[in-house]
Amino acid sequence: MICIAIANQKGGVGKTTTAINVGTALAATGKRVLLLDLDPQGNASTGLGIGRAERDQHSTYDLLVGDAQLDHVAISTKVPRLDIVPATQDLSGAEIELIEFEARTHRLDAALARHAAGRWDVVLIDCPPSLGLLTINAMVAAHALLVPLQCEFFALEGLSQLLSTIDRIRSRFNPGLSILGVALTMYDRRNRLTDQVADDVRAVLGKVVFDTVIPRNVRLSEAPSHGMPALIYDYRCAGSEAYIALAREVIERLPKLRKAA
Ligand code: ADP
Ligand code: MG
DSSP, rough: OOEEEEEOOSSSSSSHHHHHHHHHHHHTTTOOOOEEOOOOOOOOHHHHOOOOHHHHSSSSSHTTOOOOOHHHHHHEEEEETTTEOOOTHHHOOOOOOOSSSTTTTTTHHHHHHHHTTTTTTTEEEEESOOSSHHHHHHHHOOSSEEEESSSSSTTTTHHHHHHHHHHHHHHHTTTOEEEEEEEEEOOOOOHHHHHHHHHHHHHHGGGEEEEEEEEHHHHHHGGGGOOOOOOHHHSSSSHHHHHHHHHHHHHHHHHHHHOOO
């Protein structure tokens, strides 16, 4: 099992959209995928059509703060081979409640280590827009990070904070944590500024940036309100095609992680 945390402390950069659609694309290739919704807003859960009743019985809150086992909180979605542990509003209190635990940074790692190995090939964690205890739990549990970066003027702002958090996690808890890749999102080819930003990001970050660029595409933003991945809502739209290409790159980069794991 390979665990990938989708993280960036900025909100609205495409973490959840990436989690849902890369997860769906990986599942389509035959991999058994688990998506952990670690954002109290629960957008990944809503975007996959998980209703309130289901969430109340199964959630990442129960996994982190309660003593629920992964096997009991993971539920299937309409996408074959894609399971999810949904998030509820309770999770917004978890950062405070976790402080009580001695192993507060390792709650998720422990939950995954015990139960995820045989059942899933890839675990994707959709992180909240912060670098608090929830994201730290994700970084401690993960083999690698996938960092979506929005093509906008301030794209690189905040990245140094993310990188120093990664360094701290490496030196204290998880020496093997790597960056699987940086994905440029919401690219608009009619806007010359986003071109410039994409070039700048590649100049600064180099090969870690995926070749695939996710375009700004209205189908990607419509799909969640229908409770389904864009890849199912409209698999031929430019956004879906881009996510299929991104998932292909993710698959190409997995063997390196497996060696390190
Ligand atoms: P995050 O999880 O980082 O907060 P989201 O994935 O929820 O970001 O995206 C923020 C908003 O932008 C959502 O409404 C989403 O539907 C929309 N969105 C994300 N990616 C794209 C895209 N490539 N094109 C158009 N809209 C997008
Ligand atoms: Mg999100």
